[in-house]
Amino acid sequence: MIRSVLVLGGGSAGLLAALTLKRKLPDLEVEVVFSSRIGVIGVGEGTVPYVPHHLHAFLGFDEHEVFTALQPVFKLGVRFQWGKRPYFDYTFSGRQHSWRYPELPRNNGFYGFDDPAAMDLPSALMDRGKALPRRADGLPDLPAAGTNLAWHLENRLFVSWLETACRRQGVRFTDAELAGVETGEPGIAAIRLDDGSERRADFYIDSSGFASELIGKALGEPFEDFSGSLFCDRAVAGGWDRDDEPVLPYTLSETLESGWCWRIDHPDRIHRGYVFSSSHTTDEQAVEAYRKVAPKAIEPRIVRFRSGHYRRGWIGNVAGVGNAAGFVEPLEATALMVISLQCRWLADGWIDSERRPTASMRTLYNAMNGRLWSQIRDFLALHYRFNDRLDTGFWRRCREEIPLHGLAALVDFYRENGPSSINAGHLLPGDSFGIEGYLAMLVGLKVPHQRPYAAPPAELKHWQARRERHRKIAQGAMGMPEVLRLLSDRGVWDRLRGR
Numbered sequence: 096m097i098r099s100v101l102v103l104g105g106g107s108a109g110l111l112a113a114l115t116l117k118r119k120l121p122d123l124e125v126e127v128v129f130s131s132r133i134g135v136i137g138v139g140e141g142t143v144p145y146v147p148h149h150l151h152a153f154l155g156f157d158e159h160e161v162f163t164a165l166q167p168v169f170k171l172g173v174r175f176q177w178g179k180r181p182y183f184d185y186t187f188s189g190r191q192h193s194w195r196y197p198e199l200p201r202n203n204g205f206y207g208f209d210d211p212a213a214m215d216l217p218s219a220l221m222d223r224g225k226a227l228p229r230r231a232d233g234l235p236d237l238p239a240a241g242t243n244l245a246w247h248l249e250n251r252l253f254v255s256w257l258e259t260a261c262r263r264q265g266v267r268f269t270d271a272e273l274a275g276v277e278t279g280e281p282g283i284a285a286i287r288l289d290d291g292s293e294r295r296a297d298f299y300i301d302s303s304g305f306a307s308e309l310i311g312k313a314l315g316e317p318f319e320d321f322s323g324s325l326f327c328d329r330a331v332a333g334g335w336d337r338d339d340e341p342v343l344p345y346t347l348s349e350t351l352e353s354g355w356c357w358r359i360d361h362p363d364r365i366h367r368g369y370v371f372s373s374s375h376t377t378d379e380q381a382v383e384a385y386r387k388v389a390p391k392a393i394e395p396r397i398v399r400f401r402s403g404h405y406r407r408g409w410i411g412n413v414a415g416v417g418n419a420a421g422f423v424e425p426l427e428a429t430a431l432m433v434i435s436l437q438c439r440w441l442a443d444g445w446i447d448s449e450r451r452p453t454a455s456m457r458t459l460y461n462a463m464n465g466r467l468w469s470q471i472r473d474f475l476a477l478h479y480r481f482n483d484r485l486d487t488g489f490w491r492r493c494r495e496e497i498p499l500h501g502l503a504a505l506v507d508f509y510r511e512n513g514p515s516s517i518n519a520g521h522l523l524p525g526d527s528f529g530i531e532g533y534l535a536m537l538v539g540l541k542v543p544h545q546r547p548y549a550a551p552p553a554e555l556k557h558w559q560a561r562r563e564r565h566r567k568i569a570q571g572a573m574g575m576p577e578v579l580r581l582l583s584d585r586g587v588w589d590r591l592r593g594r
């Protein structure tokens with residue numbers, strides 16, 4: 096029976112694991128060992144809607160408390176400056192290309208292939224730089240946590256809030272470095288710390304970041320390398336204090352010569368990062384290219400990463416969570432979602448097995464993890480494979496060499512049938528991104544298909560009316576500074592949630 100858990104690592108992964116397990120299983124003894132000398136990675140700021148859902152719906156944290164502490168900027172989606180269009184938006188509404196308005200016989204993707212702007216409300220909001228529609232009573236029209244909205248988080252604020260929440264929940268902390276590991280059946284028997292002490296726990300979580308001290312180093316689990324699909328392995332990351340720039344309620348993703356560059360807005364700061372392939376450009380060249388798109392950035396630094404995951408994420412009495420278990424790449428900001436899911440699967444599994452997890456539970460966990468990693472790899476690879484914005488060595492290689500793996504049938508179907516979604520259940524069973532994600536990228540990148548649709552005037556009228564309605568709502572909507580001001584008031588949350 097698992098009575099005690101030792102978490103190695105105090106970054107967002109280790110802290111979220113400790114918090115999830117302690118909150119869901121309060122009788123567990125949970126200790127986090129972290130090193131203030133090594134510190135945390137300091138990137139990890141874009142999210143998808145599952146992350147707020149995890150904190151609020153799964154863990155039950157108060158929305159006002161978390162909002163006030165984290166000061167997130169709402170992320171309605173990603174604006175891609177990829178492909179031949181000036182830009183296209185991939186929003187979290189689920190109402191873009193695979194969506195069908197009741198008055199129209201076909202999916203939006205058929206009507207919006209040439210001009211997808213304002214096909215859903217979030218893309219109309221993004222065009223105006225607005226974060227949320229305004230209700231008739233003047234309050235922001237805030238959806239339920241985990242639907243349509245994600246956050247931009249400042250890594251420092253997130254880690255600090257997680258630590259406070261962990262301490263309140265009764266998690267213990269030790270600031271020390273790992274000095275040795277004693278392995279044994281069924282995985283780790285004990286760890287030694289550089290303060291001379293030793294820890295023995297029933298279960299260990301490896302959240303030691305890319306060092307992967309337990310899963311990778313001590314247990315020697317093989318690494319499934321994704322570099323055959325995804326060629327980027329470094330980023331130049333930096334930021335600056337906001338000047339007079341408007342707060343963007345979305346992530347901007349811009350194609351650069353040997354990769355792409357994010358812009359992630361926080362209330363008072365703007366972060367930019369150039370994700371690049373070290374096989375195609377040097378660190379110095381990457382910094383130079385970065386400075387052109389982020390001239391105000393202060394002290395940009397190079398962050399290295401390896402795309403892939405350790406084959407098993409749960410081995411005996413050890414599970415890896417966060418970068419220690421794997422990382423694909425920053426595009427689409429999926430890492431905190433994977434971390435949240437891993438924490439949830441562990442907590443639910445331990446609750447259902449009364450803290451005596453079975454071998455079949457471990458096998459299932461590893462299978463789910465493996466499938467999730469491959470889905471993310473292939474979804475991101477699809478982005479790169481079809482981006483024809485630039486004709487550089489890096490992008491030519493992406494178009495020529497990136498394999499589609501399990502997505503080949505989906506892409507063939509799309510080429511022959513256009514943005515139809517009748518294939519969704521068959522070609523993408525249980526896929527995390529759903530048909531909407533794939534169509535958002537295929538149509539967004541203007542991948543040609545054989546079913547261009549010349550809609551008759553009556554249908555076009557309905558189509559334009561929908562877009563106009565979205566634009567009108569967006570016109571009266573509120574920007575992020577107003578949303579931040581209003582949502583710092585608990586009374587507003589009470590009114591919004593009908594309390």
Ligand SMILES: Cc1cc2nc3c(=O)[nH]c(=O)nc-3n(C[C@H](O)[C@H](O)[C@H](O)COP(=O)(O)OP(=O)(O)OC[C@H]3O[C@@H](n4cnc5c(N)ncnc54)[C@H](O)[C@@H]3O)c2cc1C
Nearest residue numbers: 104105106107108130136139141273303304417418430431
């Ligand atoms: C360029 C880049 C951009 C990214 N962008 C995003 C994004 O937009 N969205 C997203 O969700 N994710 C993103 N990620 C992933 C992000 O880093 C992780 O989601 C998140 O920060 C979790 O990190 P972590 O806790 O696993 O690792 P870390 O933050 O590195 O924490 C590791 C912890 O282990 C401790 N530790 C390590 N070794 C030892 C030791 N020997 N002894 C004791 N303690 C030790 C450290 O002190 C630290 O506390 C990005 C990653 C990269 C590389």
